[in-house]
Amino acid sequence: MDNLQKCQANYTALTPLTFLMRAAACYANRTSVIHEGTRFTWAQTYERCRRLAFSLRALNIARNDVVSVLAPNIPAMYEMHFAVPMAGAVLNTINTRLDAKNIATILRHSEAKVFFVDYEYVSKAKEALRLLMDDNNNNNLKKGVPKPTNQPHSTTFSLPLVIVIDDINTPTRIRLGELEYEQMVHHGNPNYFPEGIQDEWTPIALNYTSGTTSEPKGVVYSHRGAYLSTLSLILGWEMGSEPVYLWTLPMFHCNGWTFTWGVAARGGTNVCLRTTAARDIYRNIVVHNVTHMCCAPIVFNIILEAKQSERIDIKVINGKRKSPVEILTGGAPPPASLLEQIESLGFHVTHAYGLTEATGPALVCEWKKEWNMLPKKEQAQLKARQGVSVLTMADVDVKNLETMESVARDGRTMGEIVLKGSGIMMGYFKDHKASSKAFGKNGDWFKTGDVGVIHPDGYLEIKDRSKDVIISGGENISSVEVESLLYKHPRVLEAAVVAMPHPRWGETPCAFVSLRKNNNNSSSSKIDDVTEAEIIAYCRKNLPHFMVPKVVKFMEELPKTSTGKIQKFELRVMAKVFVQTKNNTTTVNKKSCQVSQNSIVGGYNNEQVLAASRL
Amino acid sequence: MDNLQKCQANYTALTPLTFLMRAAACYANRTSVIHEGTRFTWAQTYERCRRLAFSLRALNIARNDVVSVLAPNIPAMYEMHFAVPMAGAVLNTINTRLDAKNIATILRHSEAKVFFVDYEYVSKAKEALRLLMDDNNNNNLKKGVPKPTNQPHSTTFSLPLVIVIDDINTPTRIRLGELEYEQMVHHGNPNYFPEGIQDEWTPIALNYTSGTTSEPKGVVYSHRGAYLSTLSLILGWEMGSEPVYLWTLPMFHCNGWTFTWGVAARGGTNVCLRTTAARDIYRNIVVHNVTHMCCAPIVFNIILEAKQSERIDIKVINGKRKSPVEILTGGAPPPASLLEQIESLGFHVTHAYGLTEATGPALVCEWKKEWNMLPKKEQAQLKARQGVSVLTMADVDVKNLETMESVARDGRTMGEIVLKGSGIMMGYFKDHKASSKAFGKNGDWFKTGDVGVIHPDGYLEIKDRSKDVIISGGENISSVEVESLLYKHPRVLEAAVVAMPHPRWGETPCAFVSLRKNNNNSSSSKIDDVTEAEIIAYCRKNLPHFMVPKVVKFMEELPKTSTGKIQKFELRVMAKVFVQTKNNTTTVNKKSCQVSQNSIVGGYNNEQVLAASRL
Incomplete structure (x- = not known):
């Protein structure tokens, strides 16, 4: 049977881009993106992405070029998750909370060709570009190269081309250079259909880790990895069709834990949020009948500490009782009392664990029906565990740090958490040493650096970072x-x-x-x-x-x-x-x-x- | 970024075998399989499969050898969906309703090395083997080869080794040769852990189409295709965790539309059924609190035409109101009145379309919430459509039979339904001509031979088989x-x-x-x-x-x-x-x-x- 040949019909590259194509075909008129007064359908989102991809190509963006973005959770940020890889390029979303110096470091390391900047971050971006230029000048002076002119794009250094994203609802006219996002979309060819991805082992995204102890590292995802991780997250969270997803998690966090692509896969609606103010969260949940949201635990505090005037009862919408809003959270397991408070408001919390290198959540604390009978406190303890591997993760284990043998499943013996699967990053960009260290000399496991135990029921619980023990x-x-x-x-x-x-x-x-x-x-x-x-x-x-x-x-x-x-x-x-x-x-x-x-x-x-x- | 290397940690072959490994790790003590008095947990099922794989290896089963099975929906049939590929072999489940002549044709064409036979089908299997031997003898006489002895396994012809599957609940002692399934499991090494699948483009199953007009064709699935199709079906049907799945669809139909693997992926419980008598269906639904089942439309009639004494109210279990049992059905769209009748009993029906070559359902009629407001008759009409592509199907289209251009999305213009995606078969076994015809000379689309239209909302509806127009x-x-x-x-x-x-x-x-x-x-x-x-x-x-x-x-x-x-x-x-x-x-x-x-x-x-x- 080995002579049966792969062809385009039976072996198509796995890529999240198919989710958008499919959404445009199957859910053409369903609302894809909402941001205050702006609304698009899936047919429109697909067209806008194709137009933008065309415009990027027209700027000579080539395969594997990096396109960086500094923006909050706005429609443009969402669209670029498809448009940039459609153009063959690699999306690099930058944490908006980084300072200019860190941003400059990322732009230099990633060799970004284009830099999209939301109008609110123009001054920070300007500062980062200035730092880059100064650096270049200093380097050139050292090398005896003449000082470049003030024209950033005419220097011999490859400073990225800057494109400002103006506010789509109320344009500010703030610019940094001549190009603007909506114009790029507008001038793109609506009949442009980019050729498909040929090889699923092609980079789609480059995400820099925050680097608590060292220089940030550039984590590269493949189309295959992004695709499979997206399926895993939808499955692990049991996100059904027609979700209404509120963007309380930054899209720059592991591409919104893959839900940038996942909402398209489910034909859902993205409710964009520029800020996570309590008022905006409550209002958007009620106005758009939100079903799902991801967030860091701090958002629980924002919700709970809202002023009375900011709060709206989300349990009843239009006089009808509404199912709880599903929240997927990572990081610090919420204590029982906090859980009880947040769930009493009309939310239901699921706890996950992951890391940038695993394309977001790698484990989800899948709820077991039998736990519903337990006291709330015990439920919170169970929910606080990191859980079981997501479905497309091939294997997860906890190994003795020295022998690399699996630890006993007794909930007590600690070891290092190791992962294996096609959702794990391709490696660190331009950092062979760090990649080798993460994958070990056999390349058989990705070592998370986190220390955990496995409980007798197979659920994993994190005890610490290796270096924090x-x-x-x-x-x-x-x-x-x-x-x-x-x-x-x-x-x-x-x-x-x-x-x-x-x-x-x-x-x-x-x-x-x-x-x-x-x-x-x-x-x-x-x-x-x-x-x-x-x-x-x-x-x-x-x-x-x-x-x-x-x-x-x-x-x-x-x-x-x-x-x-x-x-x-x-x-x-x-x-x-x-x-x-x-x-x-x-x-x-x-x-x-x-x-x-x-x-x-x-x-x-x-x-x-x-x-x-x-x- | 192209120099980032694949390694075992970040590029693992996609194979349904990981679903079983994961179920054994994450849901070790949850019930995996129930068949009357027999019950296994996922830890046990995994061990039984490893033992059986060991025993198959001990019989010199090698990579890509075919293992055929003639059995109803019993635990052994389920286990072989994992154990046979674990041994590196290819599973060939044979339709139990075929006659001896057809079975002999399949055994010969597939060159089966091992033939598992449920005790109820021993006489039919014996007849098929006799036909094979006669054929061999005739061929040999023609070629002047001496007539073989009566010992089937000592002939120079490669007749398969026969292993009977006795009833696991009440053994009958019926045999055909010396080997029996439970003994194979019993004698297998519980500490055997087969090496993983290295290449996901490796055959996992061989399913013969029924061939209404010609010799049956052997459809080959890869591990990759089976894996992705399984994910699609769970997603398309929104099958959540802990399903209790009733086997009213034969596992020999496209490997139970992939739910053999899918129930493991979801950590669910398989409720096996030897027959689909009304009494057994009602009883098992109530006793095991069944949540999901797939079936051909005939099962609706079995359910509806049950005698009063065979019926049990499935809407209330242990005094508690129960969610409807989800039914996924293919084939003839159920008319409105039938739908209403079956749903009034406590079922909820979803309609799918597929074919053996697409690893089962390729389209699912995804329900839209807005349709809930329509009159029942209109709902039935919408539900009767074949729907939208499952998620891992890369593309579906309806093309003009002559120009191969896409038809207008007007719900009227007919064309041939074509599919593309990694869930499409590897090809037809030993039938290059048929494979080439199905994939066309460019190999860019799989041509279903079905004629359909696309409605303006993107939903596809089948109008006919090409040859039936x-x-x-x-x-x-x-x-x-x-x-x-x-x-x-x-x-x-x-x-x-x-x-x-x-x-x-x-x-x-x-x-x-x-x-x-x-x-x-x-x-x-x-x-x-x-x-x-x-x-x-x-x-x-x-x-x-x-x-x-x-x-x-x-x-x-x-x-x-x-x-x-x-x-x-x-x-x-x-x-x-x-x-x-x-x-x-x-x-x-x-x-x-x-x-x-x-x-x-x-x-x-x-x-x-x-x-x-x-x-």
Whole structure:
């Protein structure tokens, strides 16, 4: 039978682009994208993408060229997920919360040929381009090359061509150069049908990890990987047909955990959001009858802390009882009380685990019907586990860090979580060393760097990042386990536990904590009456003694990366300083995080994402 | 980015075998298979499959060897869908309703190395083997080779090794040779873990089409195609997690429309059925709380015509209201009244279209919520359409038979339905000519041979098989359209319309009809008072005149293939005879179909599958 030949009819490249083609054919008149006053159908979205692809080709964009985008969750951002790969190029969505320096680094590393910039980010983009030019100039001066002129596109350096995305509802006329997104779409040829993808092992997207400790790494997805991961997520979340999907997760996070492509696959409706303000979330849910949304746990707080005037009852729409809005979340498992609060408002939460390298969620905590009979608290504990592999993941395991043998499925023995499947990245762009390290010398498993256990029922639970494990007197302490307890304390808002050097035990846990404001809701930011001793006593009551933090430091806010992850490496430095200086004051000054005040525009200035989550 | 290398971690072959591995890891203790008193968990099913794969290897089964099976929907049949490809072999499930001659033809053509036979089919299998031996002897005598001895396995001819599958609940001790299925499982090594599939373009299954007009053709599926089609069907039907799946569709039909693999993918429970008697269907639905089933339309009749004593109310189980049982059906679109009846009992019907070459359903009539507002009759009309492509089908189109241009999406212009996607077969086994014809000289589309239209909403509707179109005075008449009207007549049970030669118009429609018994339920089989003139008048009232059958013949039962498809080619022969002999009696003798009386054991002795369905 080996002589049966592949042909176009029976062997077509797997690519998310077919989802859009199919949506345009099968759901032509169904609403594809809504953004305030703007609405498109799937037929229109397909045409707009083809037009844009045509215009990109007209700019000499060639196969595997990188097209970078700095934009919030607007229709253009959605369309580029199809239009850019249609043109044969690779989509690079940039975290809008990065500063100009980081953006410049990404543009240089990715060798972006085109740089789309939402009008709100023009000044940041200008600054990033200036940094790039300065760099180029310095390099050229060193090499004795004449200083380039002020014309960015006439330099001998390949600065990207900039295209501004103006507001589609109320144009601002803000520009950076001559090109504008809607004009590109408008001037594209509506009869252009790009040739299909021939090889599914072709890059479709380039996503830079936030890099808590090192330079950002460029994670490359193939068309095949993106396609299969998209199917997995729809299946794992049981997202049926005609979903109405609210964009509370940035599309620049692993391409919106693949739902950029997934909503097209399901013939659903994308409800775009420029910001994740509570008012906008409630209003859009009710007006458009939203069925699904993904988000970081911080969005739960935004929803719960909404003012009365911002809230709308989402359980009843047009006098009819509505099914709960399905939320898929990653990162810090929401504690039982938070879950109960959020679900009482008319949401239903599913918990996932993943990382950029696995194209978003790799495990989903699939609910078992038998769990419905358990007390709420137990349900929350079960839901907080990271769960089982998504369907197109070929294999997931937890292996002993040294022998690389599978650990016992006892819910206690820790090991490194390893993954295998076509949804895993092609590798890191221009970083062979990092790719080799991630895949190991046999290339047989992708090593996540996360430490977990497998429960007897086959469900996996993360215990820590490899590098965050604290080894005290030879015992492994999961920092996440200690943090989880701290999060259960009614006054704790944020918690992070790191290793602190110790002369006898090698390392001991050191906790950093920020507190909730007092119940009287006073806006005072002064640290109140909770003491280090009280927190330690609380831990002693609930943890084995060797796991109890020896030191607890209070902060107004913990230091975070631009994606809202707590920067443990900074805390580790601080913990070392405490030891050296015997500094025992229980309050440290607010450590400002890298997030600029402006970045609130993009939402999430306060994410409670544990280090365990790298989505 | 082209230098990023595939490795085992990021490029794993797509194969349904991963569904079983994953089910064993994630749903180890969940019930996988139920058959009367027998129950297995997913951990057990995985172990049993590995043991069986080991035993097959021990019999020197090598890569791409064919393993044939003649069995109803029993646990062994289910397990072989994994165990046989695990051993590197290709699974060939044989239609249990075929006669010994057809079975012998398949065994010879497939060069089966092993032949598993359910105890109930031992005599038929014996007869098939005898025919094979006779043939061999004759061939050898012709070639001057000495006549072989009576020992089937010691002949120089490669007769397959026979393994009987005894009843797992109440063993019969019936044997054909020495080997028995449970012993094979028992003696297999439980610690055997077969190496994985390296190349997803490797055959997994060989399914012979029923061949209404020619020798059966062997359709080969790849691991990749089976995998992707399985995902499509779960998605298209929106089958959630923990389904309880009742096996009312034979697993030998396109591997149970991929749900053999799909139930494992969803961590569901397979409820096996040896027969599709009404009593067994009702009882199993209630006892096991069945959520899903697939079936040919004949099963609707079995359900509706059940005696009072066989019926159980399936809408309430243990005092609790139960969601409807989801039914996926192919073939003849159920008329509105039948739909209403079946759904009132507690079922919900989805309609699909497919063919063996497309690994089962290629289109599913995805329901649109807006249709819920329409009158029931209109809903039935919409539901009767074949719908939209399943998600992993890369493209579906309807093309002009001559120009191969896409037809207008007007719901009227007919053309040939063509398909493209990785779910399409690898080709026909040892039949390059047929493969080339199916894929065309460019290999760009699989040509279904079915004629259809595309409605303005993108939904496809089948009008006929190419060869069944009647061309009368230059007008194309869809035989299916006339048949659909006939089926709506309250007294018509079965209907088939074929071309009858006509001196003036070239062809005219000739209808063959069998009638429902009178309402008084008399068991008399004599044709009653409905006349040809009445049927013609009914057609005239509801059809354009050129489409009205000139002749209507009544039969007790229409001739059918072993899979229950009406044999139009026989009717065509009869229609020609009518013209030649001017035979105008309105009743013809019952034409016995190929189904033997024994085959009722396997269910469906009376399928109303229109020629339009080739699932």
